[in-house]
Amino acid sequence: MSGGDNDVVLIKGNKRLDGRGFDELRDIKMEVSVLERAEGSAYIEWGKNRVIVGVYGPRELHPKFLQDPTRAMLRCVYNLAPFSVDERKKPGPDRRSVEISKVCAEALSSVVMLERFPNTVIDVYVEVLQADAGTRCAGLTAASLALADAGIPMKDLVAACSAGKVQGQIVVDLMKEEDNFGQCDLPMAIIPRKSEVVLLQMDGKLSRDEFKQAYKMAVDGCMKVYEMQKNTLLGSMNKFVGVEGGVENGD
Numbered sequence: 300m301s302g303g304d305n306d307v308v309l310i311k312g313n314k315r316l317d318g319r320g321f322d323e324l325r326d327i328k329m330e331v332s333v334l335e336r337a338e339g340s341a342y343i344e345w346g347k348n349r350v351i352v353g354v355y356g357p358r359e360l361h362p363k364f365l366q367d368p369t370r371a372m373l374r375c376v377y378n379l380a381p382f383s384v385d386e387r388k389k390p391g392p393d394r395r396s397v398e399i400s401k402v403c404a405e406a407l408s409s410v411v412m413l414e415r416f417p418n419t420v421i422d423v424y425v426e427v428l429q430a431d432a433g434t435r436c437a438g439l440t441a442a443s444l445a446l447a448d449a450g451i452p453m454k455d456l457v458a459a460c461s462a463g464k465v466q467g468q469i470v471v472d473l474m475k476e477e478d479n480f481g482q483c484d485l486p487m488a489i490i491p492r493k494s495e496v497v498l499l500q501m502d503g504k505l506s507r508d509e510f511k512q513a514y515k516m517a518v519d520g521c522m523k524v525y526e527m528q529k530n531t532l533l534g535s536m537n538k539f540v541g542v543e544g545g546v547e548n549g550d
């Protein structure tokens with residue numbers, strides 16, 4: 300986020316660089332059960348973002364002194380692959396990935412019924428294979444699908460989407476150029492059934508009215524993402540019971 304670069308044209312007429320309207324999301328595809336050895340997994344393509352998530356657990360937490368007899372611990376590791384960005388990223392954790400891992404773990408902990416699994420740990424690995432802004436939203440969205448795919452009891456899914464300000468205009472779901480040269484990015488995640496916000500970060504500045512507008516756009520975006528998540532999980536269940544030629548036809 301540069302604070303707004305006037306030389307870069309991001310909006311022409313009512314269209315953005317990639318032809319989207321202001322309230323339009325990028326194309327999103329989701330899939331669950333993509334990894335054989337993880338308890339649960341999900342893959343998401345969100346615009347040019349490519350993210351895969353694997354979930355392990357609940358399993359006994361070691362070292363034992365970290366165990367909580369009242370609840371499970373949910374750990375999240377967000378990792379940006381070296382080949383996921385324009386110039387090779389140095390492998391391993393950095394300040395940004397530690398921060399994103401922390402906020403994602405907190406957001407997911409608010410839906411998972413951790414009290415059902417005392418003394419255990421649930422590990423969520425978010426691997427970003429290709430990044431184009433909005434990876435924490437894509438990662439969180441896929442992570443809650445992977446947790447559901449693992450059969451871990453949850454109060455609801457977490458659905459995420461960002462909004463922001465680009466060339467003075469409030470828009471939803473910023474892509475890389477908009478994130479780089481725009482004026483503000485507001486990633487959000489919600490628990491749709493409770494209308495509860497579980498992640499809200501802001502990079503840049505917005506007036507009070509602009510914030511209200513961006514907040515509403517992000518929530519609307521989250522609700523669209525939520526519908527896609529539910530359809531993905533329903534589709535995967537149908538596959539297992541052999542609906543539409545799934546397992547029964549050997550597909």
Ligand code: ADP
Pocket residue numbers: 379384385386388395430431432433434435436475478484486
């Ligand atoms: P998010 O991906 O959740 O929007 P940021 O706003 O921190 O998170 O990052 C925006 C985008 O900037 C990322 O999606 C990625 O495309 C790019 N980016 C982030 N970190 C790096 C890095 N270390 N090297 C190159 N590009 C990066």
